[in-house]
Amino acid sequence: MKKIRELIRLIAIGVRYFVLTRIYRMDISSTARISYGAKLDKTYPQGIHIDEDSYVASGAIIFSHDFSRSIKANTFIGKRCFIGANAIIMPGITVGDESIVGSGAIVTKDVPSNSIVAGNPAKIIKQGIRTKRFGQLV
Helix, strand or coil, rough: CCCHHHHHHHHHHEEEEEEEEHHHHCCCCCEEEEEEEEEECCCCHHEECCCCCCEEECCEEEEEECHCCCCCCCCCCCCCCCCCCCEEEEEEEECCCEECCEEEEEEEEEEEEEEEECCCCCCCEEEECEEHHHHCCC
C-alpha cells in the first residue's frame, strides 16, 4: 500500500510539472517542488521562473502581472529557495539563491541571495545563511 501511494504521488508531481511547464510554459526546474495549494500566476505564465531544488509551500502566491498597473514582469525564484506558506511574491521580484521567504510574507522588493525575509512588507531578518535542497537550512 505504501509503494502504491508513493507511485501515485510521483505521478501527480509529474502531471503537475507537465501542465505548468508544457501547457502554461512556465520556466520551472524539474527538481523544484510546487505544493498543490500554491498559486502561480496564469495571466502571464511565461513570467514565472523557479530554479532548481526550490520549494513553494501551500498557499503561497507568485505573481507575474499586476492588472491595476498593466504590468507583466518576470518573477524569479533562485536555487535552493523556500517560499513559506501563504507568502506573496509580487511581479518582477527576484528571490536570490539560497533564500527563505517566511510564511505570510509579502515580498515587494528583491531578496538578496543567502538571506531570510519575513513580514509585511518583507524585510531581511538574517543574512549569510546557507541552504540545501528545498531551502532547508544547513
